[in-house]
Amino acid sequence: MATAARREIRVDRNLCMGSGQCCWYAPNTFDQDDETIAIVIDQHGDPAETIKTAADSCPTQAISIAEDSGQD
Amino acid sequence: MDIDLIDYTDPSLTSDPYRLLDYLAEHKPVYLEPHHGVVMVTGPEEAIAVLRAPDVFSSATIVAGPDPMSLFPQRPEGDDITEFVNANRRYLPQNDQIVSADPPSHTAQRALLMGLITPKRLKENEEFIWRLTDRQLDEILPRGTAEIMADYAQPYTLLVIADLLGVPEEDHAELLSRRLGSQMTLGERTAKGPETGDRAPQDRGDNGGGDHGQNTLSIFYDYFSAKVEELRQRPQGDVLTGMAQAKFPDGTVPGPIEVARIASNLFAAGQETTVRLIGTALRRIADEPEVQALLRAHRDLVPRFIEETLRTEGPILGEYRLAVKTTELGGVRIPAGTPVLLANGAANRDPRQFECPAEFRVSRENVRRHIAFGHGIHTCPGAPLARSEARITVERLLDRTTDIRINADAHGPAGNRRYDYMKTYMFRGLTRLHLDFTVRG
Numbered sequence: 001m002a003t004a005a006r007r008e009i010r011v012d013r014n015l016c017m018g019s020g021q022c023c024w025y026a027p028n029t030f031d032q033d034d035e036t037i038a039i040v041i042d043q044h045g046d047p048a049e050t051i052k053t054a055a056d057s058c059p060t061q062a063i064s065i066a067e068d069s070g071q072d
Numbered sequence: 073m074d075i076d077l078i079d080y081t082d083p084s085l086t087s088d089p090y091r092l093l094d095y096l097a098e099h100k101p102v103y104l105e106p107h108h109g110v111v112m113v114t115g116p117e118e119a120i121a122v123l124r125a126p127d128v129f130s131s132a133t134i135v136a137g138p139d140p141m142s143l144f145p146q147r148p149e150g151d152d153i154t155e156f157v158n159a160n161r162r163y164l165p166q167n168d169q170i171v172s173a174d175p176p177s178h179t180a181q182r183a184l185l186m187g188l189i190t191p192k193r194l195k196e197n198e199e200f201i202w203r204l205t206d207r208q209l210d211e212i213l214p215r216g217t218a219e220i221m222a223d224y225a226q227p228y229t230l231l232v233i234a235d236l237l238g239v240p241e242e243d244h245a246e247l248l249s250r251r252l253g254s255q256m257t258l259g260e261r262t263a264k265g266p267e268t269g270d271r272a273p274q275d276r277g278d279n280g281g282g283d284h285g286q287n288t289l290s291i292f293y294d295y296f297s298a299k300v301e302e303l304r305q306r307p308q309g310d311v312l313t314g315m316a317q318a319k320f321p322d323g324t325v326p327g328p329i330e331v332a333r334i335a336s337n338l339f340a341a342g343q344e345t346t347v348r349l350i351g352t353a354l355r356r357i358a359d360e361p362e363v364q365a366l367l368r369a370h371r372d373l374v375p376r377f378i379e380e381t382l383r384t385e386g387p388i389l390g391e392y393r394l395a396v397k398t399t400e401l402g403g404v405r406i407p408a409g410t411p412v413l414l415a416n417g418a419a420n421r422d423p424r425q426f427e428c429p430a431e432f433r434v435s436r437e438n439v440r441r442h443i444a445f446g447h448g449i450h451t452c453p454g455a456p457l458a459r460s461e462a463r464i465t466v467e468r469l470l471d472r473t474t475d476i477r478i479n480a481d482a483h484g485p486a487g488n489r490r491y492d493y494m495k496t497y498m499f500r501g502l503t504r505l506h507l508d509f510t511v512r513g
Contacts, residue, residue, distance in 0.1 A: 014187050017190050017451070017456055019451050021448075037191050059450075059451035060186055
């Protein structure tokens with residue numbers, strides 16, 4: 001199965017500027033903590049494309065997505 | 073209303089710009105207005121589409137006014153004028169500032185700021201903002217009354233950004249006098265009406281660099297260039313040191329002037345907008361006792377209160393883009409060369425996104441879903457700082473007073489207030505705000 005079963009989304013807390021734009025695109029994947037820094041609430045909260053859009057849209061490029069192809 | 077009769081640049085609209093903007097957001101999210109041939113983008117989805125396509129909608133004309141084409145020596149033709157615009161940026165105002173840059177130049181400049189003004193860093197150093205807040209409140213609270221913009225917000229935002237950048241206190245007066253001695257900063261320039269295009273480029277002041285477009289922040293460049301060179305020799309713990317040590321994404325070291333331009337923007341342009349945000353927030357607290365009571369009782373709502381202030385009445389009403397490729401948006405064909413007014417202040421009040429959008433509701437679930445700080449690559453890098461300054465100001469003011477009121481002598485009685493707003497369609501902000509305080513005993 002070649003789905004993104006082993007996705008790992010990471011937010012670099014040193015880079016995140018709290019713009020909240022990731023939550024805009026992928027609200028079921030990202031949220032903001034009390035300091036407005038982005039957090040991942042569900043690695044698979046939204047379709048892969050949507051999560052990629054959210055990561056690409058980050059003004060400070062603080063989001064990275066590591067995907068395992070699924071061949072274990 | 074017959075929308076075609078209204079010229080959005082009419083200064084008489086500045087007391088209530090939202091009548092026009094709210095109408096457009098609801099009925100004509102993309103509107104080719106007939107007075108200047110500007111495409112006004114007021115719908116949130118359409119605004120975001122523009123902000124996400126810098127290759128189609130260039131920031132080159134961000135403060136160039138409704139007729140940027142008149143600033144160029146000739147008019148470009150064709151459905152893709154990207155190369156023409158890139159070759160002629162020197163004719164446009166603020167052409168050496170990051171706000172008017174497009175990728176890849178923008179990407180390189182922005183890299184110098186990465187990770188320097190973040191919620192994490194500000195939280196770790198929050199004590200310094202609290203200290204400066206109290207220091208400036210000490211100036212106004214004992215009097216029991218103050219004009220907030222000049223007596224608090226202006227000096228306060230200067231203290232904070234200077235401290236963050238590492239500008240020593242003995243230099244504040246000099247930088248202030250440079251600023252007052254110049255015609256205007258970026259914010260003040262647009263406040264008086266952006267370049268209107270009613271004069272030929274050669275009539276404009278030349279900044280000495282052979283450019284025709286003005287770069288009004290150049291008054292600070294030599295100061296910050298010298299600072300950058302100094303900090304490269306003797307690094308400190310401040311943001312300017314971080315910028316001085318940052319490299320471009322390709323690994324090259326920026327020249328001191330390249331860092332100085334961005335530092336000047338942080339120093340001057342960011343201040344002005346934060347001043348307006350603080351004024352608008354405090355007007356709301358002083359004018360609406362129920363909002364003040366709510367915040368006094370539930371201090372944890374202050375961040376949401378700031379967001380709702382940004383959403384309903386953020387400091388930026390709009391800024392320009394230039395269509396450099398022929399395109400279509402919201403069913404409207406936009407030929408290359410068309411000026412676009414991106415109306416952040418309207419997009420944040422779209423009834424499809426926000427129920428009763430004109431109403432101030434701290435409890436809105438989607439209170440953060442606004443574009444007051446922009447969206448995409450140009451998202452305001454100072455946003456975390458502006459949020460902190462506004463929040464801590466409100467918190468300390470509530471801590472140190474039992475009541476905050478509008479001064480009726482200056483603004484009239486409740487129900488019949490008079491406020492003066494900046495006479496510009498690009499910014500929303502009070503020119504002055506007189507408040508009275510009952511200081512906690």
